[in-house]
Amino acid sequence: MQNNGSLKGFLQSQMPAALEMLRQMVGINSFTGNRDGVNRLSRFTAECFAPLGFTAEFVPSTNKAWGEHLVLTRRGRSGRNIALISHLDTVFPPEEEARNNFRWQVEGDRIFGPGTHDIKGGSVMMWLVLSALRTHAPKLFEDITWKLIWNSSEECYSPDFSVLCRAHFDRQTLAALIFESEGRVGKVSQMVVARKGRGTWRVTVSGRGSHAGGKHPHGANAIVQLGQTVQRIAALTDYARGLTVNVATICGGTVLNRVPHEAVAEGEFRTFTPEAFAHAKASLLALAGRGEVRSPADGYACEVKVEMLVESRPWPRNPGTDGLFQLWKQSADELGLAVNGEERGGLSDGNLIWDAVPTLDGLGSFGDNDHCSERSADGAKLPEFVEASGFVPKAMMNVVAIRKLCGS
Numbered sequence: 184m185q186n187n188g189s190l191k192g193f194l195q196s197q198m199p200a201a202l203e204m205l206r207q208m209v210g211i212n213s214f215t216g217n218r219d220g221v222n223r224l225s226r227f228t229a230e231c232f233a234p235l236g237f238t239a240e241f242v243p244s245t246n247k248a249w250g251e252h253l254v255l256t257r258r259g260r261s262g263r264n265i266a267l268i269s270h271l272d273t274v275f276p277p278e279e280e281a282r283n284n285f286r287w288q289v290e291g292d293r294i295f296g297p298g299t300h301d302i303k304g305g306s307v308m309m310w311l312v313l314s315a316l317r318t319h320a321p322k323l324f325e326d327i328t329w330k331l332i333w334n335s336s337e338e339c340y341s342p343d344f345s346v347l348c349r350a351h352f353d354r355q356t357l358a359a360l361i362f363e364s365e366g367r368v369g370k371v372s373q374m375v376v377a378r379k380g381r382g383t384w385r386v387t388v389s390g391r392g393s394h395a396g397g398k399h400p401h402g403a404n405a406i407v408q409l410g411q412t413v414q415r416i417a418a419l420t421d422y423a424r425g426l427t428v429n430v431a432t433i434c435g436g437t438v439l440n441r442v443p444h445e446a447v448a449e450g451e452f453r454t455f456t457p458e459a460f461a462h463a464k465a466s467l468l469a470l471a472g473r474g475e476v477r478s479p480a481d482g483y484a485c486e487v488k489v490e491m492l493v494e495s496r497p498w499p500r501n502p503g504t505d506g507l508f509q510l511w512k513q514s515a516d517e518l519g520l521a522v523n524g525e526e527r528g529g530l531s532d533g534n535l536i537w538d539a540v541p542t543l544d545g546l547g548s549f550g551d552n553d554h555c556s557e558r559s560a561d562g563a564k565l566p567e568f569v570e571a572s573g574f575v576p577k578a579m580m581n582v583v584a585i586r587k588l589c590g591s
């Protein structure tokens with residue numbers, strides 16, 4: 184590749200501005216439930232990208248408690264377009280940030296702070312990459328139509344974001360690139376090429392209450408039934424198939440002198456393949472119906488109800504994603520960087536869109552400890568951080584790969 188030296192120099196020259204942008208983003212609390220904060224971050228983000236020629240559209244969430252999604256568009260000379268995906272929200276309420284003094288804090292190469300790694304560092308990476316393309320590949324930058332789409336509520340389930348993204352995709356969409364941060368194994372960067380799907384469920388057992396002293400045989404004990412049902416649920420875990428089932432909460436009963444009439448358990452399951460997902464769901468639903476725990480007096484049986492709460496489909500390995508990964512791998516090879524593909528357990532917006540257009544995730548910079556705000560004196564517990572030194576090489580990899588994607 185030509186000009187990689189000057190590309191590196193350009194990116195280095197942009198880092199002070201990039202880190203100042205990140206500092207200001209981290210300073211705006213954007214907990215999913217903090218609607219005003221998410222909207223403030225959205226406005227600020229639009230201002231950051233305006234000098235690159237992007238115009239903003241703020242799209243209300245279907246859930247009125249959440250902020251607006253953000254779409255920034257820069258129309259190119261051709262219809263060929265690339266979508267860059269990030270999110271605005273974090274998992275940290277303002278009170279938690281204050282309680283743990285969790286804020287922008289630079290220590291050596293590490294920058295601690297809410298969202299530094301998940302995912303405000305990724306949003307800044309988008310700005311770096313587009314700035315570099317404008318300067319170092321101006322023809323490509325002007326040719327492509329860029330669609331930057333931020334989810335206001337990625338950390339909660341927001342199916343309307345899938346609809347929003349798909350409305351912006353068309354036959355000329357070359358890729359959806361997601362800027363969640365990369366993983367690392369040793370010094371090898373990990374791009375995300377698949378993610379587990381997740382199904383959450385609730386099981387409610389209705390028994391028959393009775394006096395535990397006077398009419399014990401009349402009762403059908405809902406807790407005893409649920410105890411048996413959750414054993415069957417736990418047994419659905421099948422590591423060989425990549426299916427895990429977690430019984431996560433359980434409650435039931437009221438006072439000690441009643442045979443309990445109700446008990447409830449909730450949990451989730453996760454898996455990489457649509458087949459195992461469908462199998463787990465069907466197996467759970469099959470547990471519904473009459474239970475085996477009955478009243479000794481008259482045979483009254485407990486009733487087991489199974490509900491699926493939220494279903495986030497798996498993002499399995501697929502040719503579209505693998506094709507994109509190969510471009511990133513070639514680019515890394517040319518730059519002397521080590522990269523690999525990772526199948527990750529956690530969800531992202533990739534789960535919502537991978538089947539619409541070729542999708543690759545993990546384009547953000549490296550960091551760690553996402554979703555943690557606590558710090559212990561001995562350093563065994565450290566909050567979320569991003570590494571400052573990772574931005575330039577990762578941005579180079581992204582720029583070179585996007586050039587390959589566009590055939591330039």
Ligand SMILES: [Zn+2]
Pocket residue numbers: 270301302337363
């Ligand atoms: Zn995220």
